[in-house]
Amino acid sequence: MGPTTTFPYLTTLVLLPAGAAVACAVMPRSMGERAQRRAVLAVGTLAMVAALALAVTIAVEFRVGDGGYQMQSVHQWMPQLGVSWHLGVDGISLFLLLMAAVLFPLALLGATVRQKSRSYVVWLLVLEAACMGSFVSLDLILFFVFFELTLVPVYFIIVGWGSGRRAYAAVKFFLYTFLGSAFLLVGIVAVAVIHDQQTGHLTFDLVALQSTHLGLASQILLFLAFTAAFAVKAPIFPFHTWSPDAYSSSPTGGAVILAAVMAKLGTYGVIRFDLTLFPRAVVDLAPVLLTLGVIGILYGAIVACAQRDLKRLVAYSSLAHIGFIVLGTFALSTEAVTGGVLQMVNHGLVTAALFLLIGWIWDRRRTWRTDELRGLQRPAPILAAMFTVVMMASIGLPGLNGFVGEFLVLAGTFLTHRWWAVVATTGVVLAAVYLLWAFQRVFHHAPGPEDEHTRDLGWRETAVMVPLVGLIIFLGVYPKPVLDRITPTVTALVHHVDVATGRVQPLVANGGVAAAASTAATAATGGTRAGTAASAPTAACRHHGQSAWVDGRRVVCHVAVTTSTRRLP
C-alpha cells in the first residue's frame, strides 16, 4: 500500500456531491416553490464548485513523476466478502477527475431546467458522486457499484427532462448498458474467485488481483466480459447505436455529462482494468480492438457527414473521437496510451462545449436541424466565434487541445501498429469535412427571417463557455504539465503489459517500475535540458517518464543500469 494522506481527499470528493444530493432531497417543500428552487440551485452549485476546488487541490498535491496510486484511502467495508472502500488516484484518473469536476458545474449553470429543478439537481449530484467514485475506485466491486449507479440518474434525467422519443431512448440506453454490465459483474466475480482459489484470500482489490495468475484462455474470456461493458459505455463501434438516440433525447445538461464524462468511464475502464488485469489478452486481441477503433474513426466520420441533426452529428463525431482513444489504448506504446488518456480529457471538454452550444441554439430556435438554421453568425457573433473555436478543436487544429492527443495517438500507433495508423490518419480530413459543412449551413449565408432575431449568448452563457475555451486553448498550447503527470503512470502500465507478455526484453534490469519512475523524477529535478541531445542516452530522459526514443532506439533511463532495446515488431 502506498502512503495514505492525512486528509481523505478522494473520499470527500465522492461524498461531497452525495451529501449535497441528500441535503437537496430533504429540503422542505414548505419553503415555497421559488425559494426551494433557488436554494437547491445554490446548494448544488456550491457543492459542485467545492468539488472542483477539491479536485484542483488534488491536482496540486499530486506528486509529479510518481506513477503509482496516490492519496489512497483504504477502509474495510464488507470484510466477509473481501470488498473494501479503496480509493486512489494516478496519472490516468487525475485529469478525468478534474475534467468531470469542471464539467458538472458548467453543465448545471449552462443548462438550467424549467420545472422540477429540485430532482434535476439531485440527480446531477448523485451522478457526479457516482462518476467521481468510478474514477477513483480501486476495488472492483466498489467500481461496479459506482459504475452501475451512474445509470439511474441518467435514466431519470432523460425521461424527466428530455425531448423527442425520450422514453424509448432512456430505456434503450439503460438496458443496453445494463446488459454489458452483467458481463462485467460475472467477470469481476470470476477474477476474485480465481484469486481466492490461488491465495485463499477473497478480495476485490485491484492491486491484489493484479498478481492473479490467469491462463491465456481465461484472460481472453474475462477480457471479453469486462470489455463488453466498457465497449457499450464508451461506445465503441458497433455498440454505439444507443448513443445518437440518448444524446439527442437528453436535455442539454444530461447530454453534456453523458457524452463528456460517462463515455469516459468506458475507455477509462479499459485502460484501468483490462490493461492491468489481462495484459496477455490485451496484446492478443489488440488487432481486433484496433480495427474496431479505426472503423469507428472512419465510420463515425462518414456517417456524421450524412447527419442533418446537430446532436446526432456530435454523437457520430464522438464515435470517431472515441475511436482515436481506443486506437491509442491498444497501440500499447507509451506515447499512444498517453495520447489516448489526453484525448479522453480533450474529447470531454470539446463535446461538452459542443453540446452546450447546440443546447443554446435549441433554447433559441427549438431545432437542431442544420437545414432549418442559417446565417446565425450575423445575429449571434459570439455564439459563432465560440462554435468556431470548439469546432476547430474537434477537427484537431494545432494550437487547440484536439491536435496534441491525436498527434500522440497517431505517432505512438506508428511505433507498434503502423497500418492501423496509416488508415486512421485519413480520419483527420473527414472531421474537417462534416464539421465545416454543418458550421457553414448553420452560421453562414444570409440569415432567414427567423434566424435574424436569434439572441446572441448572454453573459451567463459566455461565462460558462470561457473556461471551456480557455482550457481548450491551454491544453493545445501547453500540454506539458498534463503530460508530465500522465506519462509516468502510463509508462508503468505499458511496462506492466510488456513484462507480463514478454513483448519486449525487460527494460529495467532491477528495481522495478516504481524505482524507475522515481529515478526519472530525480533526473527531472537534476536538470532536463542537457545540451548535447542524443550523445548520452540519459540526456534523452526527460521528466515525462523513464523511456524515450532516440534515433531509433528505445532508451530507458535508470540510475545504475541503462539498457537500450529496440521494440520487437
Added chain:
Amino acid sequence: MTGPAWLIWALIGLPLGSGTALGVGGRRAERLAAPAGVAAAAATLGLAAAAAVWRPAASAPLFAGVDATFAVDGLSAVMVVTVASVAAAVLVFSVGDIRSGEARSRFFGLMLIFVAAMLVAVTASNLAVLLMGWEAMGATSWALIGFWWRNRSRMEAGATAFVTTRAADVGLYLAAGAAVAGGAGSLRLDALAHLPSPWLGLATAGVIAAALGKSAQLPFSFWLSKAMEGPSPVSALLHSATMVAAGGYLLLRLHPLLWASGWGQPVVAWAGAATAVVLGLVAVAQADLKQLLAASTCAQIGFIVLAAGAGGVAAGTAQLVAHAATKSLLFLAAGAWLAALGTKQLDALAGAARRYRLVGAAFTAGALALAGLPPLSLWATKDAVLSSALARQPALYAAGLAGAVISALYSIRAARLVWLPLAPGASAGYDTERAGTRRVEGWMQGPLVVLAAAAVGLGVYALPEVSNVFDNVIAGPGAGRPAGWELGLSAGLALVAAGATWRWVTRLRVPAALGAAGWAWLGLEAAAALLVVRPLLRAASGLARFDDVVVDGAVRGVAGGALAAARLGARLGEVGVDDVVGAVAGGARRLGGLARRPQTGQLHQYYAQAAVALAVLVAIVVAVR
C-alpha cells in the same frame, strides 16, 4: 553563432498576440484595427530583419520526447523577410481596401494570425511544429477566403481550400508517423533524410503530397481557383508569398529527403514542370483577371517545385522571393481596380490602366516581370531554375522553357488589355461584382510602388556578384549559374512571345476547346467532386442507413427477441410456475404436519429426539472435519 531565442518568440508572438487581441476585441477594436494591424505588421518586419541578421534558434518542450524547435538559417532568413515584407505591404493596402464597418478587426486579426502561422512554418526545424503552423495556415485561410461569409459560394470556396489542403496534409501526418516509426522520434527535419528504407519512402511521399497540395500543384490546383472569391488582399498575401509558397518552401527545405529517397527528385521536378506548362495554358484561357493570376501562381510555383526537384535550392528560393513580390503586386493592382471599378473581368478592365495610371504602371511592371522579360526579376531567377533543370535532364529544361514562354503569353495578354484605349461605353461593364468607388486611395498606391520596385529591382539576381552572395546565404547545393546562351535564349523567346502577344492579342482568339478546358481549370474540381466528394456523400448516406437498419436493427432485434421470448415464456410458463408454487405450498403443509407429529408432549420422547439430533450433529462435525 546563433541569436537570442527571444527574437524567435517575439517574431511569432507579436503577430499572433496582436492578431488574437484584434479578433477577440471584435467590434470594440474596430476603429483601432487598421492602425494596430499595420503597426504590428511593420514591427514584425523589423523583427524579421533582425532575425535574418542574428539567426536566432529557440526550443521549448512540446510533448514526450519531442521539443518544439525553431531555427533561422539562411533559407529561413530569406523566407521570414519575404513573408513579413509582403504582409506589411498587403496590410497597408488593406487599410484602403477593407473599408471601416467591414469587420476590420476580424480581417486584420486573421491576417496577422495567418502571418504568424506562416512564420512558424518557415522557422520550424521540427516536423511537429511545422505541421502546427501548416495546419493553422489552412484553417485561417478558410476564414480569410470566406471573409464575406454571407455569400455562400465564398464560404464554400474557403472550405474547399481548407479541406483540399488538409487532405494533402495527411501526408505530413504520415511523414511524422514514418519519422517516429523509423526512429527519428525527435521529428527533426534534418533527420528525415536518414530514415531507414520503408519509412524513408513513406515520409517522402507524405511530404510531396502535402507540399503539392499546399502549393496548388497538379492535381490539387482547383482550390486556388475557387480561393479567388476571397478579398484581394487575401489573395495577395495567401497566393503569393505565404500559403502556396509554403509548399515550395517545404520541398526546398527537405531537398535532402527528396534526394535520399531516389525517386522523390524526378517526381517533384516533373510535377513542377507539368504544372508550369499546363496551368500556364489555363492562365492564357482565363477571362477573369484574378483567375488568370491564380493560374499563373500555380505555374510560377511550379518553377519553385521544379527547382526543388532539380536540386537548385538557391535558384528556387530566389524564384520564390521574386514571385512573391511580383504576384502580390499584381493581385493588389487587380484589387485596386476591383475596388475602384467593381470588376475583375478582363474585357471590362480594358483601358483601366489609362484611368488609373499609377496602378497601370505598377501592374505593367509586374506583368513584364512575370513575362520573364530581361532584365526583370523573374527572368533572372527563372533562368537559374532552368539552368539547374538542364544540369539534371534536358527534357526538364525544355518543359521549363515552354512554361516560361507561356508565362509571357498570359502576362502580356493581361498587360495589353488594360492598356487598350478606353471605349466610350466602358462603364457598362463596371460594378458587376461590387460597387466601385471610382478612386484608388493613397493607402493602396503606396504598396504598389514599393512592390513594383522590388519586382523590377530583384533582377539584380542576374548579376553573378549578387547571386553569389545570395547563394552563400542559402548555402544549398547546386547553385545553378545559367550560361550566357541560356539567359539569351530565354530572354529572346520571352521577347518574341511578348511582342507577338502585344501585337495580336486583340485579334487572336483562344481555340474554343482549349478555352473551355482552361476556363474550367481542366475540370479538376469537377473531377475531385466526381471522384471524391460524391462517393463520400453516397457512402455517408448509405452508411447512415446501414447504421440505422443493420447495426441498430440488430440491437432492436435482440431486444425484440427477448421480449417475444418473455411473452412466450409467460404464455407457456405461467401455468407451470403456478403449479410449482402450489406444489411447494402443499409440500410445506405436509412437512408442517410431519413436524407436528414429534410434539407429543411426553418428556421422555423429547429427550430421545434431542439425543438423536445431537448424535447427528456430532456425526456431521466429525465428517466435515
